[in-house]
Amino acid sequence: MTMCPLYVEKERHVKANAWDYNAKFCYADNHIKTSKYNIFTFLPINLFEQFQRVANGYFLVLLILQLIPEISSLSWFTTIVPLVLVLLVTAVKDATDDYFRHKSDQQVNNRQSQVLIRGSLQNEKWMNVRVGDIIKLENNQFVAADILLLCSSEPYGLCYIETAELDGETNLKVRQALTVTSDLGDITKLMNFDGEVICEPPNNKLDKFTGTLYWRDNKYPLDNDNMLLRGCVLRNTEWCFGMVIFAGLQTKLMQNCGRTTFKRTSIDKLMNTLVLWIFAFLICMGVVLAIGNTVWESWIGRNFQVFLPWDESQRSAVFSGFLAFWSYIIILNTVVPISLYVSVEVLRLGHSYFINWDRKMYHSQTDTAAEARTTTLNEELGQVEFIFSDKTGTLTQNIMVFRKCSIDGRTYGDVYNEFDQKVEITEKTACVDFSFNPLCDRRFRFYDSTLVEAIKLEDPAVQEFFRLLALCHTVMPEEKSEGHLVYQAQSPDEGALVNAARNFGFVFRARTPETITLCEMGQAVTYQLLAILDFNNVRKRMSVIVRNPQGQIKLYSKGADTVIFDRLDPSSEDLMYTTSEHLSEFAGEGLRTLALAYKDLDEDDFEIWMKKLLFASTVIENREDQLGALYEEIEQGLKLLGATAIEDKLQEGVAETIACLNLADIKIWVLTGDKLETAMNIGYSCNMLRDDMNEVFVVSGHTLQEVQQQLRSAKEHILGLSRVGSAGDVEKTDMFLHDSVFEETIIAEYALVINGHSLAHALEPLLEHILLDVACLCKTVICCRVTPMQKAQVVELVKRHKRAITLAIGDGANDVSMIKTAHIGVGISGQEGTQAVLASDYSFAQFRYLQRLLLVHGRWSYFRMCNFLCYFFYKNFAFTLVHFWYGFFCGFSAQIGLDKHYWTAVNHLFIWGSVTVYFAILFAMQSNGMFGILPSNFPFVGTARSCLSEQSVWLVILLTTVVCVVPGLAVSFLRVDLFPTLTDKVRHLQQSRKREGPQGQNLRRVRRTSSRRSAYAFSHQQGYGELITSGKNMRASAVSSAHSPGRTPHSSNWIENMLKRKNEVSSFLIFTVKTHLDSSRYHVGQYYA
């Protein structure tokens, strides 16, 4: 090995296939280590860490003091037994944790990957992969390190990855190799590849990479699109080759997993402060008693020397006082209770088990029970004030369901009974039989049979409606076996629509760049795809232009209702009003709506338009604008078909849970990576946003000034309304100081919606205060388009400034940072990803369990912990102050008045001091047997027997009990009677209810009304339309389209093409939205452990 200089890496130089060259730089290898100890270092390091805890250190000092016979007032084992016990328990826990870390490290390090060594591919363990190596990845494999994509099995060096582990997004992403390297596809060529990459040093920016490839005297710029990062999974790509740039701990993934901070509860902190105060109190007592001892020794003790001479070491009363001080420190050590820490831990452990055992937090569908992964935070659950929630997968199921539609002025989807009354759709409602359609999706549920009847009657409008749904989309079909179709849609809404069409007999079966094959009511029909007018944010619609087998050219369009309505032919006006009504109705139920329209095109007009389009698509400048204008031109005079309503299925009971948590004054902020509109829509459907709110502020500025302006005006709006008349001095007052007062007084309900760009500005030091102010004045806060890091920053902001307990809940890898930052992190378990769960403190299957976790377990834990602590301190003080008092009788000689052996065994082990245990131990300790074994250690033989037979002892016990109980009882009674808390009131109410007999409960029904609609269009992304029509993503066709530059709309051999491709259907690119990961799932979360 060469010696590696310690220096800060400014630039990284990596040369392919040049081990010696790369070794010079001593880059980290691909071996990862998250464990802390090994067998030999465990004991010293662990003990060192443990003794850094104040309590342990304190007891070590105490132990040393007790070994000095002049001072020792208690035998040394009174301290060593509990101390060893504490150390042992902690050490065992640390050891097990580390063992699992070792195991997961080992598992990851030993994964196999194919490395190009000396001209052949060899299997190597991950940990042996080095920077500069060329490795081969196969489909569904995890990427072993951060690698530069060189070539792949796909044309143009394309390669598809899923980055769920990195950013939580489950849709596929495209990466492309440099053109120069994309044909390196065989081993000899790769062997001879000797390019050198010079790039940025390791960092944690997931979406950025800058570097340059130097090869054959040329320079090629590299960016993030050329990189495959560790943690990604290769999808739909048979194989690819890449060159390792960053390995092991220097990969972006590892650089990104923030250090796991040790979470402490506020009770812990309080306890530490208390212990410090108590320690000071102990010192004070020690000093008082030491002075007492000095005085006593000089006045009385010196006279008593006949019977008890002073020690040789004890020459003066002052020195005796000094010794007495230390003796009393030992004797009174029980005020600083070591067992407190152990007992608190045990108590928390017990609570954690109660959480694990709770059936009401068990989800039977996924067979997932709640799990308290951290045992130390339970009582904190009772004090949560802010909840930060992810949206997808947490609030929603990320399942879109086709619920209703309006076709030609008629709605379908509701079920009516024989009296024409609407029937609530439940699990039991009979769903429509789709058996007429062999290609139907069995999981599809629809309850209104009239729609199927209409289909069977071949109602043209209904047919056209579903034809549109089957044609106008960018979904890719995958037919694994005959009739077994799987759709890969880039957004779940689109998948839901195509799937609906499939069930109603318009099965989208196959696609080529130029054709779309449907199976319409059992008959294969192939449409020629002439153009896809893709979706974007401005257009809010997408269209396709197809030629049907009859030769007619048709434009099918779907999009946001307002956008479509603007482009309708006047003949559709009546229908528009009816449909509009239906849309409002759908939106009122929280459904995502979408309007559908079509248009017949004239052959000649289309020819002209198409030529313009072809011309525009070759223009370099302003291409987007020109295309947009052309699209606009043809999407006019549409004929309305109807509208669809899709339900973005919320998790069960989300709205109720949120309402309930709101009642408990817990603020819920939604932090999501989704688009503004989608997020708002979900906000409405789970009742966080409501139409009757006074104002919903949307902050979407792109510059600091804009954001500042928007936040300011929002704040002024809120404050201005709430303090009428004094609006003038709002600006002058330091609002930050008084905001807590305002918060109380604001009755009006506001909501704040802020998007990612604005949030980036708002989180800067300049604006964070005003952001926080506004956010806290609002009932609901929704942040959309936020990155994982921003999620953490928002949590951090609240944590830093509000002194409130925060809780973050999420299900994906993009929530990990937030989960780790918040005081309490909750992971949604029972789904595919486990990263969030691994990083979390608590995990359960459903958002609604949060209610029980916080309001039941949290509350109980907090109550019990507080009661326990009160009792514990009381007990210790009562026990210890007796000795302080007794000091005045025994000449301050640090003699204890109680059986010290009870002290050791019972106090420390059985702190809950049940009477039974007490007496059992008492009699055992003072039994003849024990005395027989160790006479000098058990001198209290027979004491219990002789004492307890004295009646006066019992009379004293009775009296003491009465005296102790009465004041407390009186005070609690007065408190309940005169100043009852909410709990008391509720209990009172319950009792009086019980007395009056059962009454009808009027549960607050969660209302769900809103006028939101047309969210569909917004959850869609631009860009796939082009990929499809260009044929880039279709391997077989790629060759043919590469040969024919430009598209040939009138190609006559499209049917042959289509037939040729039918066999290859299965190898089509898969656009996946929620890909079901295979069994070799990669747990990024392991690194976080």
Place this chain on the structure above:
Amino acid sequence: MGKVKGKPGPLARRPDNSAFKQQRLPAWTPMLTAHTVLPSFYFMSLICMLLGVWLLLTVQTTKEIKLDYTDAGTCNKCFEKRKNASNAAQPCSCSVVLPIEKPFKGDVFFYYGLRNFHQNLRRYMDSRDDGQMVGRKKNLMNPSSYCIPFAKDQNKIPIAPCGAVANSIFNDSFTLKYHGNNGSPELVPLLRGGITWYTDKNVKFRNPKLDGSTLAQVFNGTGKPPYWHKPVYELDPSDSTNNGFINEDLIVWMREAAFPNFKKLYGVLNRANPPFTKGLPAGNYSIEIQYNFPVQYFRGRKEVVLTTLTWFGGQNHFLPIAYLVTSSLILLIAVVLTVLWWKFGKNGKNMEE
């Protein structure tokens, strides 16, 4: 934490539905309402009052007489004599007069008491070897280091029993005499046995195993504590079974008192023969004292106490008075609570939102 159980089936991980695990164990949190609290206060007050009165009446039936004899009567000279340590070996006896006006009925207990003697100092209490006292031969010859400086004498001979506690044993002895109507003083018989706890006499204190030899032989090789006049095996010349570590006076002394003023049992009246069958009759008594124990060094006092006992102990006014005081305090609190409740909290006024 999630222990995987071997339960098969689709709901394998479903938690058990037991009352404990689901936190459904019956619980009771009292709701503090005026209807429950106020009566219970009055009731507690009443109970304490009754107990207090009963205890007070009981205490009134006990008789107790205390006599400080440190320098009373003829003991004055002995007190002076003991001031000088060099006279320690010289015997000194004196007597004090003790008139009893009303007869002591029932069992009468004879205590000696010390004031300002700190048996409860830590180093004093540690200064003993329980292993030696239980008759372990090893400890007999090698007393524990806690006994220092009373572990070995000047000649390095181990002291038995060792330590400051044993060394400072109270060594006055008393003879109680009754000056009855017939003039001649009559000896009041005291039972000197049975004054210890059963466990002390039979478990905690044992002589070393004799194995056929005499007690003196067993203790051969050990010395007496420096302040003692007699070796441990000759403590009671009248009763050979009351010698060695199981001597009852020694045992009583070795059970250290918790407070600097204490009394220890010396003997119990033997009521076998008249005139003492019913207790101590009224009349004049005198106590003859072998005055050995010096108290002037630590400004202490010595006393004798004669007392009868009730079911809950000797004459102790603290407990009944404490009960009575508590009772009245509870009554006071109860009244205050009632007034407050009546004025402010009646009918759950505060319970309304």
